[in-house]
Amino acid sequence: MNRKVVIIMGSKADLDWAKKIEEPLKGFGIEVVTRIASAHKVPLKCYELIKQYEKENVVFITIAGMSNALSGFADAQTHCPVIACPPYSDKFAGADIYSSLRMPSGVAPLTVLSPENAAIAAAKIIGLTNPDIQQKIDAYQEKKRADIEEADKNLQ
Numbered sequence: 001m002n003r004k005v006v007i008i009m010g011s012k013a014d015l016d017w018a019k020k021i022e023e024p025l026k027g028f029g030i031e032v033v034t035r036i037a038s039a040h041k042v043p044l045k046c047y048e049l050i051k052q053y054e055k056e057n058v059v060f061i062t063i064a065g066m067s068n069a070l071s072g073f074a075d076a077q078t079h080c081p082v083i084a085c086p087p088y089s090d091k092f093a094g095a096d097i098y099s100s101l102r103m104p105s106g107v108a109p110l111t112v113l114s115p116e117n118a119a120i121a122a123a124k125i126i127g128l129t130n131p132d133i134q135q136k137i138d139a140y141q142e143k144k145r146a147d148i149e150e151a152d153k154n155l156q
């Protein structure tokens with residue numbers, strides 16, 4: 001069964017970050033749709049996008065910098081899994097991150113900070129019902145193990 005990942009980002013300023021999530025997903029052969037909608041500025045658009053894609057049982061990945069309302073907002077409106085992947089920032093001592101971590105009761109977006117890892121997490125969810133994707137995840141992990149062996153061998 002083919003399921004897609006829908007990336008929603010708060011601003012076009014997040015595009016470079018989104019691409020770092022898109023690339024590994026496409027490497028796994030997963031269809032990715034990328035949209036821009038800010039929960040602060042266009043909440044109705046966010047809602048409509050969530051409801052539109054929810055019908056396809058997608059995995060959402062949400063990207064929102066500074067003050068991340070988007071991930072909790074999205075998660076509370078859908079039965080689909082939501083992975084928050086806020087863009088990296090060390091401004092204000094990295095305090096932006098708390099807006100992704102602290103959620104009210106019943107709101108459960110998963111936060112994954114690395115864009116590549118967010119893609120892996122989404123691929124694993126899709127892999128639960130897709131043996132092709134499972135095999136690709138196995139191969140990816142095997143490559144990671146081989147990289148360690150290679151690096152270790154090169155030190156000897």
Ligand SMILES: Nc1cncn1[C@@H]1O[C@H](COP(=O)(O)O)[C@@H](O)[C@H]1O
Nearest residue numbers: 010011013038040063064065066067
């Ligand atoms: N949290 C939020 C709500 N609306 C936009 N943002 C985020 O704020 C940053 C700057 O957005 P803008 O370009 O709209 O100023 C971007 O990371 C964007 O995701």
